[in-house]
Amino acid sequence: MQNRREVLASAAAAACLPAIRPLPAEAAADRVREAFEAALRRDSRWLGWRGTDTDQLAGTTRIEGRMPEGLRGVLYRNGPAVHDRFGLRYHHWFEGDGMVQAFRLDDGGVTHRGRVVQTPKLRRERAAGKRLAGGFATPIADAPVLAQPDALNSASISVLDHHGELLALWEGGSASRLERATLDWSGFKDWGGGTAGLPFTAHPKVAPDGSLWAFGYNLFPRPALVLYHIAADGTLVKAAVVDPGPLGMVHDFVLTRAHMVLVIPPYVFEHRDGGLILDDHVWRPELGTRVLVVARDDFADRRWYQLPPGFGFHHGNGWEEADGTIRFDHCVAPNPAQLRDGMRQLMRGEMVHQTQERYTRFVLRPGGSAGVEEVGSVAEFPRVADSRIGHRNRFVYLLGAQDGSWWFDRILKQDLDRGTQDAHHYPSSQIPEEHVFVPRPGAQAEDDGWLLGPVLDHRAGVTGLEVLDARRVSDGPLAVAWLDYPLPLGFHGWFSPA
Amino acid sequence: MPAHTRNSSRAAPRISLVALAALGLSAIMAQPAQATDLTVEIANVRSDAGRVLVAVHKESAHFPDASHVAGAVRASARSGAMQLVVENLAPGRYGVTVFHDENDNGELDANLLGIPTEGYGFSNDAPATFGPPKFTDVAVEIAGAAAATALNLVY
Numbered sequence: 056m057q058n059r060r061e062v063l064a065s066a067a068a069a070a071c072l073p074a075i076r077p078l079p080a081e082a083a084a085d086r087v088r089e090a091f092e093a094a095l096r097r098d099s100r101w102l103g104w105r106g107t108d109t110d111q112l113a114g115t116t117r118i119e120g121r122m123p124e125g126l127r128g129v130l131y132r133n134g135p136a137v138h139d140r141f142g143l144r145y146h147h148w149f150e151g152d153g154m155v156q157a158f159r160l161d162d163g164g165v166t167h168r169g170r171v172v173q174t175p176k177l178r179r180e181r182a183a184g185k186r187l188a189g190g191f192a193t194p195i196a197d198a199p200v201l202a203q204p205d206a207l208n209s210a211s212i213s214v215l216d217h218h219g220e221l222l223a224l225w226e227g228g229s230a231s232r233l234e235r236a237t238l239d240w241s242g243f244k245d246w247g248g249g250t251a252g253l254p255f256t257a258h259p260k261v262a263p264d265g266s267l268w269a270f271g272y273n274l275f276p277r278p279a280l281v282l283y284h285i286a287a288d289g290t291l292v293k294a295a296v297v298d299p300g301p302l303g304m305v306h307d308f309v310l311t312r313a314h315m316v317l318v319i320p321p322y323v324f325e326h327r328d329g330g331l332i333l334d335d336h337v338w339r340p341e342l343g344t345r346v347l348v349v350a351r352d353d354f355a356d357r358r359w360y361q362l363p364p365g366f367g368f369h370h371g372n373g374w375e376e377a378d379g380t381i382r383f384d385h386c387v388a389p390n391p392a393q394l395r396d397g398m399r400q401l402m403r404g405e406m407v408h409q410t411q412e413r414y415t416r417f418v419l420r421p422g423g424s425a426g427v428e429e430v431g432s433v434a435e436f437p438r439v440a441d442s443r444i445g446h447r448n449r450f451v452y453l454l455g456a457q458d459g460s461w462w463f464d465r466i467l468k469q470d471l472d473r474g475t476q477d478a479h480h481y482p483s484s485q486i487p488e489e490h491v492f493v494p495r496p497g498a499q500a501e502d503d504g505w506l507l508g509p510v511l512d513h514r515a516g517v518t519g520l521e522v523l524d525a526r527r528v529s530d531g532p533l534a535v536a537w538l539d540y541p542l543p544l545g546f547h548g549w550f551s552p553a
Numbered sequence: 554m555p556a557h558t559r560n561s562s563r564a565a566p567r568i569s570l571v572a573l574a575a576l577g578l579s580a581i582m583a584q585p586a587q588a589t590d591l592t593v594e595i596a597n598v599r600s601d602a603g604r605v606l607v608a609v610h611k612e613s614a615h616f617p618d619a620s621h622v623a624g625a626v627r628a629s630a631r632s633g634a635m636q637l638v639v640e641n642l643a644p645g646r647y648g649v650t651v652f653h654d655e656n657d658n659g660e661l662d663a664n665l666l667g668i669p670t671e672g673y674g675f676s677n678d679a680p681a682t683f684g685p686p687k688f689t690d691v692a693v694e695i696a697g698a699a700a701a702t703a704l705n706l707v708y
Binding site: 281 | 680
């Protein structure tokens with residue numbers, strides 16, 4: 056663990072974003088596919104970022120080890136999957152059309168169905184035979200002007216199953232309704248109350264009482280944050296628009312017993328005519344990271360806190376002490392190089408960027424001061440037991456990496472009470488995705504359950520669904536259910552128990 | 554009962570289709586000496602639900618401006634393509650707005666950020682990027698016996 060002085064001393068230097076020389080648009084478009092395919096021929100690890108040519112996949116699995124009794128249900132996952140189609144390979148990992156995976160675990164074993172989400176964007180592009188929706192990071196010649204965010208919606212980041220409704224989540228626009236059996240796209244979700252077409256995060260939180268909390272960020276023409284409170288029965292209770300000050304992409308948030316906490320990094324969208332959304336983000340470390348804390352029962356009750364500048368995507372969880380002190384975690388890096396550069400390099404088959412996100416705890420004090428409390432190891436994709444959302448959790452599960460490595464090679468269980476870490480290291484032939492925690496039916500202890508997630512065996516060219524005992528992570532998997540085809544590496548998922 | 558709150562001070566002004574239609578009728582009754590019929594070709598009508606309204610606006614600082622409507626017409630929506638005619642317009646430059654009021658509530662519905670949630674289009678098929686196009690992009694010169702403009706509804 057780094058001490059505070061080391062953290063603060065390196066923060067200023069690290070916050071500086073290295074300069075890059077952008078490639079000319081024409082050359083960049085040609086080089087991305089060419090560079091990636093050359094890299095894939097040399098190194099099978101790139102299989103995870105190749106993307107999918109087919110819109111539907113289905114298969115049974117061969118189980119290695121033994122699937123545990125009591126683990127029954129469907130693991131849904133999502134991620135950008137159509138990276139290269141209609142003659143163009145996207146420049147950034149975030150841009151590909153989403154593909155929802157459903158792994159069904161039942162008495163017969165594990166079966167898989169995958170479906171590329173047939174959004175209006177993708178259908179229009181198929182009809183035209185070319186990419187039409189530009190704007191994020193890939194320049195697209197003669198792209199039609201977009202009237203509103205859902206025209207670009209690729210429904211590609213996560214999945215939510217709430218009150219019997221299965222939703223594919225994006226973040227720049229609406230959630231999408233999916234047919235459960237076929238994974239067909241059946242419309243954008245309208246929560247009512249003037250929220251149709253508003254952005255809805257890929258990281259909503261379901262509180263232990265079943266209520267659903269979410270936010271969305273809007274960048275153009277005016278920055279705005281939208282807040283949502285949805286009841287356990289799926290009805291909108293309230294929504295509000297907040298003027299956030301300088302704003303860029305905000306990927307996740309923290310829910311506590313009484314508040315929503317939104318961490319706004321100083322990576323600010325400053326629109327230029329004809330600019331791409333990502334290129335129009337400017338790193339402004341002098342603003343620091345600003346934290347908005349909103350009362351769950353009254354969206355007009357807001358406070359702001361100031362933290363040192365940093366950029367992160369994800370939170371595991373947060374909670375409040377009796378005196379109102381809020382503690383939360385964040386996988387945070389000193390600057391947004393991962394978003395701006397790393398995720399473009401991946402699309403070209405380059406391993407230059409070093410993952411810098413560290414699992415970090417922050418504190419917000421009732422008097423208004425805030426700061427870093429503890430800095431941990433390089434880690435991402437944090438998940439906690441859903442039963443602990445908004446309450447103090449003891450455990451968090453993450454993907455970890457060797458310092459200086461470009462991707463994740465281990466799964467970690469962090470014990471926040473004892474300060475210890477349990478890890479399973481993957482063989483070099485395997486690349487893991489985020490694992491979710493699934494409680495054993497009837498379990499009492501917070502870690503009595505399993506970790507569930509895909510692993511890509513890039514040498515064999517197949518993906519498997521892996522299960523570990525959450526109490527014995529360092530024992531390695533209890534079972535892996537192997538498909539006979541690979542899946543694109545995805546982002547986030549949701550387990551729906553049977 | 555859950556309360557649906559709206560931050561109404563932030564919502565974009567609602568354009569009442571009924572008010573626009575009323576203004577149009579009174580303009581038509583005026584019968585100018587030289588009068589042109591404007592044919593509006595509307596494509597991509599999503600459904601047969603509700604009504605489609607065409608409003609012809611004179612130039613103003615804040616296009617589209619309900620107080621600058623020279624003529625209007627509305628009809629039951631027909632899925633696919635429609636053709637509506639606004640009659641007896643005096644010569645001049647105008648911008649045309651078209652709305653598909655699918656839920657027939659007399660309003661162009663919009664979300665909390667002011668983005669329309671019903672279909673709309675503008676003369677010259679001028680695109681709207683998170684806000685209406687400029688008058689210069691929608692301007693149609695109206696003179697002589699007949700004029701026309703074509704557009705696609707965007708949903």
